[in-house]
Amino acid sequence: MMPVLDVKALSKNFGGLRALNEVDMTIDAGEIVALIGPNGAGKTTFFNCITSIYTPTEGTVNFTPLGKERTLVNGMKPNLVTQLGMARTFQNIRLFKNMTVLENVMIARHCRTKAGILGALLRPPSVVQEEREIVQRSYDLLKYIGLHKLYDEQASNLSYGAQRRLEIARALATEPSLLLLDEPAAGMNPQETAELVELILRIRKEFNVAILLIEHDMSLVMKLSERIYVMEYGCLISQGTPEEVRKDPRVIKAYLGEDAHA
Ligand SMILES: Nc1ncnc2c1ncn2[C@@H]1O[C@H](COP(=O)(O)OP(=O)(O)O)[C@@H](O)[C@H]1O
Ligand SMILES: [Mg+2]
Structure with a gap:
């Protein structure tokens, strides 16, 4: 192989x-x-x-x-x-600190969607549906790494260890x-x-x-x-x-x- x-x-x-x-x-x-x-x-x-x-x-x-x-x-x-x-995490954590935990994963998910960032901004119906799926998949990933209860928290408020786990969730989203x-x-x-x-x-x-x-x-x-x-x-x-x-x-x-x- x-x-x-x-x-x-x-x-x-x-x-x-x-x-x-x-x-x-x-x-x-x-x-x-x-x-x-x-x-x-x-x-x-x-x-x-x-x-x-x-x-x-x-x-x-x-x-x-x-x-x-x-x-x-x-x-x-x-x-x-x-x-x-190929996905990675960084030696110096690189999260979007002012975004929520969920948004940090959603952003990464966009690399696997048809609409891309532009469609996400213009929001035709097909994109609204896709957006719902992104929210769901991102939330599922948070659940997987045990951060779903903090989904609406600002990323910078997480403990250091939790931020590292969030980076892993974000990488998995791709x-x-x-x-x-x-x-x-x-x-x-x-x-x-x-x-x-x-x-x-x-x-x-x-x-x-x-x-x-x-x-x-x-x-x-x-x-x-x-x-x-x-x-x-x-x-x-x-x-x-x-x-x-x-x-x-x-x-x-x-x-x-x-x-x-x-
Ligand atoms: N962008 C860069 N410009 C110049 N030197 C760099 C750069 N990135 C890394 N280095 C140098 O390359 C060497 C290897 O660094 P690095 O890959 O960060 O090591 P490690 O991750 O194993 O600690 C170091 O001497 C470092 O100073
Ligand atoms: Mg290094």
Whole structure:
């Protein structure tokens, strides 16, 4: 079977800095994969390159959404990559803070509707019907992640952990084949982190989605991931199952030895 994500020799330079150096990665349908490594290793840059927010200096990113053709993502507009079925959350939460919780999910849903933003503003009857469905689907998603009771709350009033979950709901609203999570547990307390593990496992099962997550919380990474890629200074230095990676001397030296936090 074709992998969902197939990255070959991906490099990214920022002036003289080589933030990514010939990175290869494949992710199969429904897999949960972690990308770990010290701060500044290039993990977020990798997300920005595969979602086409950044243009890679070299290399290719091929994406094969469920039931669709393999597509070269390089050079595509980021919103088209989302439409193809790649969704993400951000290391620094990016919600519409002045909108309600429900509106934040509804906005994302528009990428899957016929009317688009313009139709939503002009509102012919077909759009009114579609709009109702958007409200319903968005509310259902909130229910799924346990935020439906706060649907009318302003997003900025949510706790930090709830905002991170809302970002995940918003990503799911686009019906992704690949979900990218950039440090989803950052700033969460142990209780919220435990709930997040449950949520991610449920999402994979019920949404039939592959998940790539960047995370520093090693217990979460070890619990969730089927495979792990380890990056340092823009290069992959190890990859394999959690057991393989945990035992790799290069990883112990570069990452796990380093105060267990990076
Ligand atoms: N837009 C940018 N312009 C210049 N340098 C950048 C930019 N984005 C990231 N970098 C640099 O690239 C390196 C990798 O950063 P990043 O991908 O954010 O690392 P990580 O997410 O692994 O902590 C860092 O040295 C960072 O300063
Ligand atoms: Mg980062």
